[in-house]
Amino acid sequence: MxxxxxxxxxxxxxxxxxxxxxxxxxxxxxxxxxxxxxxxxxxxxxxxxxxxxxxxxxxxxxxxxxxxxxxxxxxxxxPRRKKKIVIMVTKEYHCLGDLLVRHYFGELHAEILAVIGNHPILEAFTHTFRIPFHHVSHEGRSQGQFEAAMLTILDSYSPDFIILAKFMRILSPSFVSRYPERIINIHHSFLPAFVGASPYKQAFERGVKLIGATAHVVNNDLDEGPIITQKIIPVQHDDDLRDMVEAGHEIEKSVLADALKMILEDRVFVSGNKTIIFS
Amino acid sequence: MxxxxxxxxxxxxxxxxxxxxxxxxxxxxxxxxxxxxxxxxxxxxxxxxxxxxxxxxxxxxxxxxxxxxxxxxxxxxxPRRKKKIVIMVTKEYHCLGDLLVRHYFGELHAEILAVIGNHPILEAFTHTFRIPFHHVSHEGRSQGQFEAAMLTILDSYSPDFIILAKFMRILSPSFVSRYPERIINIHHSFLPAFVGASPYKQAFERGVKLIGATAHVVNNDLDEGPIITQKIIPVQHDDDLRDMVEAGHEIEKSVLADALKMILEDRVFVSGNKTIIFS
Amino acid sequence: MxxxxxxxxxxxxxxxxxxxxxxxxxxxxxxxxxxxxxxxxxxxxxxxxxxxxxxxxxxxxxxxxxxxxxxxxxxxxxPRRKKKIVIMVTKEYHCLGDLLVRHYFGELHAEILAVIGNHPILEAFTHTFRIPFHHVSHEGRSQGQFEAAMLTILDSYSPDFIILAKFMRILSPSFVSRYPERIINIHHSFLPAFVGASPYKQAFERGVKLIGATAHVVNNDLDEGPIITQKIIPVQHDDDLRDMVEAGHEIEKSVLADALKMILEDRVFVSGNKTIIFS
Amino acid sequence: MxxxxxxxxxxxxxxxxxxxxxxxxxxxxxxxxxxxxxxxxxxxxxxxxxxxxxxxxxxxxxxxxxxxxxxxxxxxxxPRRKKKIVIMVTKEYHCLGDLLVRHYFGELHAEILAVIGNHPILEAFTHTFRIPFHHVSHEGRSQGQFEAAMLTILDSYSPDFIILAKFMRILSPSFVSRYPERIINIHHSFLPAFVGASPYKQAFERGVKLIGATAHVVNNDLDEGPIITQKIIPVQHDDDLRDMVEAGHEIEKSVLADALKMILEDRVFVSGNKTIIFS
Incomplete structure (x- = not known):
């Protein structure tokens, strides 16, 4: 490829x-x-x-x-070869769907080995594409137990990269240190604006005229990892929160796709809290 | 017009x-x-x-x-007529220059009555366009004295709007309350990211891949006023701080021009800390 | 909805x-x-x-x-209700995939009744989403026979709109007149640049720095219908033709999604060869 | 610099x-x-x-x-040194104004030696910035006489580059061959769409949703030279021709500024009818 x-x-x-x-x-x-x-x-x-x-x-x-x-x-x-990835999700389908469809048609430039979800909601959809889905619930487990269960599965696949395609749980430093500079996250805001929870709600309440999404390498600080790609989309006063979320999904997909292309082609270096991207 | x-x-x-x-x-x-x-x-x-x-x-x-x-x-x-504006500046020329050139050729859709600067550096340039320039230094004056001196000049012109074209001093609530919803500021970041001083330096250090500018109506909270327009421009790892500042100047001009067009055509309503823009 | x-x-x-x-x-x-x-x-x-x-x-x-x-x-x-659509395709999956995934999760704001393809290649993929697929080959048929066969199927579904999601055959005026202002096409260039075949090849050979896509209402003139939405994406000298096609797929999806949203919400008027869009 | x-x-x-x-x-x-x-x-x-x-x-x-x-x-x-340029104009001020203001404040990264206009309308404005202005009318002269008069002036300045900042006359191959790959033009459309005269009028009549501008190296074919930079800006159904022209001026300035930066930093190679830009 x-x-x-x-x-x-x-x-x-x-x-x-x-x-x-x-x-x-x-x-x-x-x-x-x-x-x-x-x-x-x-x-x-x-x-x-x-x-x-x-x-x-x-x-x-x-x-x-x-x-x-x-x-x-x-x-x-x-050496030139397809990278191997595992995707982690919670409930939202749009980034996962985009990756699975490309993969189905052989145009992702990566092999999706499996999907891990902390909710079961995307299992049937994933199976439609004949990709294994592992449900690892965070409920009734400590953070340590939850992460250990996921790591057991992840390690069994030996992925080159782990893609957090709207995985909505925070990962501990010890988890991240197992795959240093190899976990990629999509955050649904234009970082560093609107870190943390509900960024679209924050954006709506602030009355911004652009909303954004950011793909970044995961490190130990929430939403603070080195940024790979960012995109924005205009919004207007008559866009309500639902409109913003819908519009945001489009750029989340787009930002993740662009970041993945850079990552899968080995174009991204991490240097401190920044990236160098030889695009 | x-x-x-x-x-x-x-x-x-x-x-x-x-x-x-x-x-x-x-x-x-x-x-x-x-x-x-x-x-x-x-x-x-x-x-x-x-x-x-x-x-x-x-x-x-x-x-x-x-x-x-x-x-x-x-x-x-x-009634249809040209609006009257006064421009306030500190040292940077790019926004002022853009406005003065448009005005010179009759395409600003406003009449520039005067420029007020807290530094004298842009005086000769302003005079080139035959516009009065008032130097009101903040040095050796209390904030109250400084603002009183500016208000005396402003009031004498009865402007419809006051444009802060890179005016780098904070204005007090009592100043702002004299021209409610009639003072427009350009902030050189994509708000709410990088409020306060040196936003390009903050952006450079954070390693963002887009930088932005925001035009907003001034209220009593620094960089918190209702947003009118925002724009962004991509940056890369090999853009140093000077490159970012230069690239930022372009979108600052562009954002201010767009916001002014909306303001001068009476298209902007303020509603709480948001704007409604009938563009 | x-x-x-x-x-x-x-x-x-x-x-x-x-x-x-x-x-x-x-x-x-x-x-x-x-x-x-x-x-x-x-x-x-x-x-x-x-x-x-x-x-x-x-x-x-x-x-x-x-x-x-x-x-x-x-x-x-x-009255408020979901619109009904039929999608027509040839071989390319990216626009169809985007629509089918949204539909699967109930977020398309339309009901996909069926997919018609003049090639069978996307049949299995469509069936994965439990949507009927009709293969109507143009081979061995006159244009009239080909269109009659498609119209028989289309008419049986009584769709509100027909979406040409990379359907690569030209439709005759008599076909179009059966669904006036109700057939939406995506053309893979920034119209009116690069009409006709192989627009990415034309763009590559011309050395443009932006490539685009256009969604338009189909009328009787090839690539001349009223334009609904257009988007562009930057390209560089080191993007070869394959890179351009890949990048183009992203904006084709995005342009079609935006145009569909406007169409499905009854926001588009056709006036001569232009559109009025109350977005 | x-x-x-x-x-x-x-x-x-x-x-x-x-x-x-x-x-x-x-x-x-x-x-x-x-x-x-x-x-x-x-x-x-x-x-x-x-x-x-x-x-x-x-x-x-x-x-x-x-x-x-x-x-x-x-x-x-x-060797590192400021490039020397001569600017050629007709009647429109916006690109010239942008360049003169940057030059005045020492941030153009070039020395403007002179402005040549085939109309006298921008003479007073140019003199305001203490730059020589040469009026060379095309009226009452053959194309050969007109170009000879301009070349006499141009040659006397030995410029590194000649910038056509909305110079609205076609230059002959013999003129262009005197400054091969050293004449930069701004065309007010997204080439190859709308070549030739009145591109905004053409765009308005076609009903496009984006308008653009293109900076290119001048060769012997009108609007066919190697493209350096292109930008677009969205337009809507309620933008009339005057609105489009005004909006277009903004991107013309922006495109020319970007192209000049690349040219003045020696980043542009011409290869056939394309450019290679090491940005």
Whole structure:
């Protein structure tokens, strides 16, 4: 599905990094098809993402790249293949539906291994697409028990990414730390406006003229993770709360789709509480 | 400049209001060219704005309309004429420049009577367009003295509206109460995100992917007034703070221009902390 | 689903129309909840759409309204109920999928009676949602035979609207005249740019920086019908044709969803080759 | 004003180009701050733009880069300095006003050397900003005489770029060939829709729901040059032609400003009838 292999490198900045990296790929007889880099001046950190074509030995390439880079370099060589994801939901169908339909027609650029819901309401719909659905209720369980039950299922699938497609429960730091930078959430507001519960209600009451949605990498602080994509849609004085929720669903789907595309193509780096996106 | 007379009516809602209002205009031999209305369900309040053509007697029309409406009705008959405005600035030129250039070519749909600045930096530029500039420094004055000095100048011009085109001082409730719902401000963020000082710096540090600007009616709470228009513009990880400020200037101009158009055409009603805009 | 009854009126313009219409509704003890009107100056035609609440007698109301309006008045009283639609498709799934998923969860604001495809490829997918699918091939049939076969099926469902959700065959004037102003098409370009076949290929070759989609009412001229909604999405030099098609699918879905909302809520008037949309 | 030196390279594609280029900069002790490249697959052409810091010898650097690149390589080393531009206008003020105001406050990132108008109407306004204005009328002159008169003035300024800020006369191929890829035009439609005269009138009559503007590099075919930037703005059925023109002015200014930023920072490559923009 992905057209080329990808190399991702993060290290402290110094002169000559591009020359060194490009020379290694040239020696491996690999053709650089696209290369983007960024230096975060505040932290003096260098980030690059390369797409390249050719027959490669990932271990040797990683080793040869590391040998010409600063000692703190993190090198990831990612052969082209479809990513594996698990989707987590509560009750709302719109983001899940969008992902399942694309997947059904082979255009998601990912393999959906399973859906986990803390409510059973989306089970029949998920089964329609012949995807396993696991109902893990949070009721009658402690947060620890609830998360342990979900992690048992998640771990059994070894997903590359976990997509919170309107999963409306807060996850603990210990849960998040099991899949660092690999859990993606959609929040139904233009962060940092309207964090927390009922953002459309907050937006309606404030009388804003635009509402938004934000896809972000999940970290330990609620709605504070590094932002991947944001979109907005205009609203008017005669849009009531129901109208806003309906309009918001459209951009939630759209924002999640855009963020997933970036994530699945290995274009997103996390740097502190920000993202670098080589789109 | 404006094509028609405007009537604005606000009153408690009841059946038959439109019929009653339209019948009065028909009896006055006035032709309704456009009519928009809205009922705020939560407060059971009816708002309407009509554009109409014909020769009118404003006092008689107001009286006749009031006689068929609930006792709490506020009726405004606004003959077509250019509005008069005073602009208040601090140091930034971009919003002021946009307004002065339009005004110079007769396309602002308002008459700029004067510019008041708490810094002298924009004086020469304003004079270039043959508009009076009043420098009223806040330095060495109490807030009360500062505002009194500005009000003396403002009152002498009897403006319809006061435009804060990047005026960077907070105004007191007593100042605002002299021009209720007639002071328009541009805030350089997507409210309610990033209230207060240095919103672009806040946005840069948070790592948002969109930045915004908001034009609002000024009330007694900083950056909390009823919102008129909002716009956003995408930013990326390689936009530094200076890039964000520059990009933001474009939407600040654009948001202020859009809000002014609505205000100058009498399209904006304030209802609590929201606006109703008959665009 | 729809909150109120709707009245739609089109007639030649004259003074006092709003007063006359509103008076009739008042006499019927009906409360006007929203009213929008527009006068097309070039044709001196008056259009209005009212939402109203109360118990009504549609025939009497129509008659009473007609009696106070010009002789050419067209009055439509539309009781609140879900509209019935039939969807026509060829091979592409994205618009159909979006509609079927919303319908499954009861949020389409319409009842999908059936799907007709000139290819069988979307049959299994449609059946998944328990909606009838009719395969009517154009192969081995004349255009007349092909359309007759489709009309037999369509007529049996008596749909309010026919949605061409990426139906890639041209329909003849005689077909269109059976459902005047009731067939909605999505064209995958920003009309009038790139009419006809392969608009994304045309856009790619021209090197545009935005691509678009257009929903329009179908009339007798290919891609020339009155436009309902249009949206665009930015593209860049490194987007190849496949990227453009993928990005385009997103706005096609979005444009069709927006247009359908306007159509299903009776907000769209056709006036010559334009639309008037009381949104 | 520009932060770094820029290198632009265009050549036929082959393996190892990035490595070769980066190695040359490393040997010159120059630090690559940003690097973007693109391979046009259809023509097998490689494009790159590098920003770099350090003390450089432009001639030696050009020579050393050329020595490691294919024989068809075009290498441009551009030291950081403000570009020089001449603006050409007819009667409309909005784009010119925007550029003059930015220039006045030192934020245009270019030096405006002069304004040439084929009408005298903007002369006083231009002089207000202490910029020379040359009136070159097309009346009573052949196209050849008209262009010769303008070229005499243009050549005397040796501008880097010529900006057609609503210059409403067609330029001949021989004029354009004197400043190849250095003349930038703003067209007041979303190209390729509505080429030629009166695009807003065409848009109004077609009943589109979005209007647009396009900045492009001028070549020999009217409105057919490589597109740099495009923007759109929504319009509604009650926007008459004057409203559309006014709304359009806003995006014309905005599109031209965005295009100029890309041009002045040397981010635009022309490739056939397309642009590659390293934004």
């Amino acid at each position: 992905e057209k080329h292999h990808v190399a991702r490198i993060k290290c402290s900045d110094r002169k000559g990094l591009i020359a060194a990296i490009a020379a290694v790929l040239y020696r491996h007889d690999l053709n650089i098809v696209a290369m983007k880099e960024f230096v975060d001046i505040s932290s003096e950190t260098f980030f690059t993402r390369l797409e390249f074509a050719g027959t490669m030995n990932p271990e040797q390439l990683t080793e040869d790249l590391a040998s010409v880079l600063p000692g703190d370099a993190v090198v990831n060589i990612i | 404006e094509k028609h007379h405007v009537a604005r009516i606000k009153c408690s809602d009841r059946k038959g209001l439109i019929a009653a209002i339209a019948a009065v205009l028909y009896r006055h031999d006035l032709n309704i060219v456009a009519m928009k209305e809205f009922v705020d369900i939560s407060s059971e309040t009816f708002f309407t704005r009509l554009e109409f053509a014909g020769t009118m007697n404003p006092e008689q029309l107001t009286e006749d309309l009031a006689s068929v409406l609930p006792g709490d009705a506020v009726v405004n008959i606004i | 729809e909150k109120h009854h709707v009245a739609r009126i089109k007639c030649s313009d004259r003074k006092g129309l709003i007063a006359a219409i509103a008076a009739v509704l008042y006499r019927h003890d009906l409360n006007i909840v929203a009213m929008k009107e527009f006068v097309d100056i070039s044709s001196e035609t008056f259009f209005t759409r009212l939402e109203f609440a109360g118990t009504m007698n549609p025939e009497q109301l129509t008659e009473d309204l007609a009696s106070v309006l010009p002789g050419d008045a067209v009055v439509n009283i539309i | 520009e932060k770094h030196h820029v290198a632009r390279i265009k050549c036929s594609d082959r393996k190892g180009l990035i490595a070769a280029i980066a190695a040359v900069l490393y040997r010159h002790d120059l630090n690559i701050v940003a690097m973007k490249e693109f391979v046009d697959i259809s023509s097998e052409t490689f494009f790159t733009r590098l920003e770099f810091a350090g003390t450089m010898n432009p001639e030696q650097l050009t020579e050393d880069l050329a020595s490691v690149l294919p024989g068809d390589a075009v290498v441009n080393i551009i």
